[in-house]
Amino acid sequence: MLLAVAVLSGFVMALAAPWLHRIARSTSGWVLALFPVALTVYFAGQAGRVAAGEVLAVSIDWVPSLGIALSFYLDGLSLLFALMISGIGALVVVYAGGYLAGHAHLGRFYAFLLMFLASMLGLVLANNVITLFVFWELTSVSSYLLIGFEHEREAARQAALQALLVTGLGGLALLAGLLLLGQAGGSMELSELLTRGEAIQAHPFYAPILLLILAGAFTKSAQFPFHFWLPSAMEAPTPVSAYLHSATMVKAGIYLLARFNPVLGGTELWFYIVTAAGAATMLIGAYLALQQSDLKRILAYSTMSALGMMVLLLGLGTELAVKAAIVSILVHALYKGALFLVAGAVDHETGTRDVDRLGGLRRAMPITAAAAALAALSMAGLPPLFGFIGKEMVYEAVFEAPTAVVLLTGVVVLSSMFLLAVAGVAGLRPFFGERASTPKHPHEAPLSLWLGPFLLAGLGLFSGLFPGAAGWLVSPAVAATWGQSTGVELALFHGWSPVLLLSAITVAGGLGLFAGRSACRRAASRLAIGSRWGATRWYELALDGINRLARAQTRFLQSGYLRYYLLTIIATMLGLTAYTLLSRAGLPVPQGSLQVPLYQAVLAGLILLAALAAVRLQTRLGAVAALGVVGYGVALIFVLFGAPDLAMTQFLVETLTVILLVLVLYHLPRFATLSTRRERVRDMAVALLAGGLMTALVLAAAAVQPQLEVSSYMADHSAALAHGRNVVNVILVDFRGLDTFGEITVLAVVGIGVYSLLKLRIRKGDRP
C-alpha cells in the first residue's frame, strides 16, 4: 500500500507546490526537496528485501471491467530506476530553487517538476500495462510543460511541440502495442506477462507488438531515426535537461526495453532491429556531439550516444550485455546528471554556454570544477571512476556478441573515442587552460547549484573505488531484466585481457580526436551531412507533406459549393447501390408483356420531353414550369393505375412547389454563368446513371409482389367490431382513432404557429 502512496503522493505534492512556494519563498527548493528525499529513503529501505529476491506488489481496482488496475510492483529493475528518479529528483529540486531564483513562475515550475517525478515513478513501478501507459503519457505531458516553460521564445515553443509530437506518436504506438500484447498474452499485468514469453513470441501478433512497442521506446529514448527532438529540447531550462534528458525520461525507453526483454527479447527480429538502431544512434550521437559548441547540445548528443549504447546492449541480449546495460544506466545517470547541472551553473555564472568562449574557470569556481572533472573522467571511462568499470563491461559484452563482433566492436570503440574527446570538451576545457573573458564575471556558484553535481560526481568516484555497493544495487535489476537470478561482480581490474588493450586504444584515439577537434569540426561542416540528410529534415518534410496532402484533399472535397456536395452524395449512393444490385441480382429484366397502350406512351413521352426541356431551358421560370409538367405527368400515371388519393396529393404538392418556386425565383437575376461543356458531360453521366439505377431499382422491387389485403379486413370487421356501417368513418374514428387525434393536434399546433407568424408581422408593422 505504501508503494501506491509513494507514487500518488507526488501528484498531491505537485498541487501543493505553488502554495508551499509562496510560503517558503527563497528556501522553497530545500523544503520541497524533502519530499523526494523521503521517497529516496523509502526506496532505499526496500533495497534489502528486493536484493533478497522479494517482490513488493500492491493492486487497487480502477476499471475492473477493462482489466485496468492501479497496480504497482517493485523488483530490482524498478528499484534501480525509482532510486535514480527520487534521488536525482531531490537534487534537481534544490538546484532549480537556485537556478530559477526569483523567476515569476517558479511555483508552477515546481508543480510541473513534481508531477513529472510522480509520473516517472508510476511508469517504472506500474504492474498493469495500461497503468504504465497512463503514466507514460503523463511524463510526455509534464515534460511538454517543462520544456515549454520559457515559452517567450519561439524556439522553446517549437521544441516543446516537436518533443511532444514525436514522443506522443510513439506513446500511441506503444498503446496499440500494449493492447495487442494484452490480447496475445491474455493478461494486462506485467508480472503475468513476464512468465508467458514463449507463448507471446509464438503468437501471430508478435511482430506488430514488437514493432509498436519499439516505436514507443525508441521515440522516448531518442533513438535513430527519432533522435532529433532531443537536441532541440535543450531549449528547456537546465534543471529540466539534467533531470529529463539525461537521468530519467529518456531512460523510460530503456526501461521499457529492459522490462520487456524477458517477454519480447531473444528473437532474431528483436536482435536485428534493436541492435542496429542502438549502434546507429551511438555512432551518430558521438560524432555529432563533437561538432557542437553549445555546452548543452554537446551533452544532448552525447546522451543520445550513451542511450544508443544501452539499446545496443539490450539488443544483444546476452547475459554479459544485460549486465553491462544495467551498469551503464547507473553510470550514465551519475556523470551526465552532474555534467548537465555543471553546464547550468556555468551558464548561470558566466552568461554563456559556448565552449569556445569558456576557459580557466577552475580558479573562480573550484568546487564546480572538481565536480565537472570527476564527472568528465567517468564519462571518458578512465580509472578509477565508475565509468571505467562500465566501459570495460561494455567491451566485454560486445566482444562476446553472437554475431558481427568486429563491426559492433568497431562501432563501440569508435564511439567511445569520440565520447572521450567530448568529455574533454564539455567537462575539462571550460575549467582549465587560459582564462577566457565571459559576458558575466564568474563567481563560485551558490550551494544549491554545486551540491547536486558534487554529490553525483562524488558517487561516481565512490562507486568506482568501492564497486561492491553498486553491484549490490545492480544485481537484482539485472536479474529482473535477464529473467533469472544472476550475480554481478563489479571490479576495477579484471586482469590482463584484450579488453584492457581496447581501452588503451580508446584513450589514445580519444586524446587524438580531442587534440584535432577543430580540424575534425571543419571537415564535418564541409560535409554537412546533418543538415542535408538529418532526421530533422525528414521530420519537416513529413509535416510538410501531410500539410500539402491535407490541403489538396480539402480543396477537392470541401469546395463550399452545394452542387458538388450533392454530386458526391449521389455518386456514392449510386456506386453503393449499383454494386449491391449487380453483385446480388444482376441486371433485372422486366417481366410480363411490354404492350403499352397508346395513351400511356403519350404520357411517358410528355414526361420525357418536359424533363429534357427542364434541362435545356436557360431561364429559371421555364425550368420550373417544365418540372411542374413532369410532376403532373407522374400524378396522371397514378390516376391511370388506380391510386387517385396519391395523385391528389401529388397534384397539390406539385402546384404548391411550382408556386413557391416561382415566388422565390421571381426575385433572382437571370443565370449569370452557365456550366461548361465538360461539367455538362459529367452531370449528364451522373444523371443518366442515377436514372438508370432508379429504373433498375423499380424493376427489382416490382419482382416482389406483396399482397397485403388490408381493405377486406376493414370491410369484414367494421360492423362486427365497431358497430359501424360506414367503413371510412369507422377507420377514422375507431380503427385508427389515435392517428386522427394526432392529426387534429397537429392542425391545432399549426394554427398556433400560423398565429404567431401573423403576430410577428403585426409587431413589425407597429414599428415606425
Place this chain on the structure above:
Amino acid sequence: MQTSDLIRILPEIILAVAGIVVMLLGAFQKQNAGRMHPAIALLGLLGAAGAIAYQYPWRSLDPAFGGMLELDAFSAFFHILFFLVAALVVLSSSEYVAQERLASGEYHALLLFATMGMGLMASSNDLIMIFIGLEISSLASYILVGFRRGVATSSESSLKYFLLGSFATAFLLYGIALMFGATGATNLTEIHLALQAEQNTVTAMASPQLTPLVGPVPTALVGLSIALLFVGFAFKVSAVPFQIWTPDVYQGAPTPVTAFLSTGSKAAAFAVFLRVFMVALEGSAQDWVWLLWVSGLLSMVLGNLAALLQTNIKRMLAYSSIAHAGYILVAFTAHSEEGVAAVMFYLAAYALMNIGAFAVVSHFGNRGERYVEMEHYAGLGYRAPLLAASMTVFLLSLIGIPLTGGFFGKFYIFRAALHADLVWLTVLGVLNSAIAAYYYLRVIVFMYMHPAAEQIPVERVRPAMGFVLIFSMAATFLLGIFPQAVLDFASQAAALLLENLGNGVL
C-alpha cells in the same frame, strides 16, 4: 393503447408540452420576457429525465405501441445523455441568446422539439418510428442552424443542411421501403427474425388477420436496403463520404447550436444506426461491416487531415467531429456487445468534452461571433486563466490524454476493435489520434505560449455558463478517473440490447 404505452413516452410528452408552452409564451407575451423560457425548458428536461428514472429498472419493460417503442436500458442511456446535452446547451446559450437578440421562445421550443425527436429515435424499435423521430429532430435542427437570420453564413448553412439532409432522408426512406418489401416488416425485431429464417412470414405472426407474404426473402432487396440505410445514417453521423455538409453547417450555425448538433444529434443518429444495424441486420453483418470499415477509416483520415489546416476554431472542431465519428465507427465495425458499449461510452465522453469546448468558443466569440479564429486565442491563458484552463482540459480529452474521459473512450474503442481482430483498423486509428493531437495542441500553444496580438475583450463568465464549464470539466475528469459506473451502464445496456437476439426470441 394502454396506460403503460403513455408512460413509456411520458418523457417525450413532457418535452412536447414544455416546448409548446415555451412557444406560446414566446408568441403571446407582451414584452420580451425571455427569462422564463430557459427555466421552463430546464424544468421540462428535468421532468422528462424524471419520467425516465421513474421507470427504472429498464430491464423488463414491455414494449409500447405494439412493439414500436422500446424503453430499454439502451434507450434510457441515450435519453439521459440527450437531456444532459440539451440542459447544458440551454444553460450555455443564455448568454448567446441575449447577446444576439435571438427570439428566445422559438429557440428554446425548437431545442425541446429536437430533443424530443432524439428521444423518440433512441427508443424506436420500428423503422417508421425511427424515421418520424429523425425528422422531428432534423426539422428543428434545420431551423436552429439558420437562427441568426441576419447573418448570411447562418442562412447559407441552414439551406445546405436542409437540402443535403432532405436527400439523405429520401435515401433512408427508400431503404425503409425496400426493407419492408423484402421482409414484410418494419419492426426491427421482426426484420431480424425474417432475415434469420430467410422467410418472409413474420407478418403472419404479428397479425394473423392479414394475408402473409409468403416466400423467401429477396436478398438483393435486402442488400440494396442496407446500402440506402447506410447512406441515410452515415449522413446524420457525418461519416465520410457523407460528411461534406459538416464544416459549413457547424461554422455557420450559432455556436450553442453547433454544440447541440455535434453532440446530441450525432449521438441520436448513432443510437438508431446501432439499433437498426445491430438488432435488425446483425445477421447480414457481412454485408455492411466492410462499409463501416472503409467509412470509419476515411472519416478519421480525412477529418484529421482537414482539421490540421483550419484557422477557425469552429471549423476545426467540425472536422474533428468527423474524425470522432470515424473513431466511433471503428468500435461499430467490431459489431459486438463490447463494440456497442464502446460506442455508447465514447458518445457520452465526447458529448461532455465537446459541449465544454463549444461553450468556451461561444463565450469567447463575443457579439456576432467575432473572435473564433485561432489567433484570437493568443495569450488567453493569462487574460482568462479559468476559461483557458477548462478549454485545455477539453482539448486534452479530445486528444485522448489519460485521466480524461477521452482516453477511456478511445481505449475502450480500440480494445473492442482488437477483440474483433481488427488489428489494422486499430493501428491506423491509433496513428490517427497522433495526427489529431497536433491541431488540438496548437490551440493550447496559442493560449499559453503566444503573446496576445490585439486586446480582445473577455466578458465576465455568467453563473449559468460557469456552471456548464465546471460541470463538463468535472464530468470529463470523472469519466477519465472513475469511468466504471458509466462503463457498466453502457455494457449492461449493450448486453440487454443483443441478449434476446442470440436466442431468436422476441
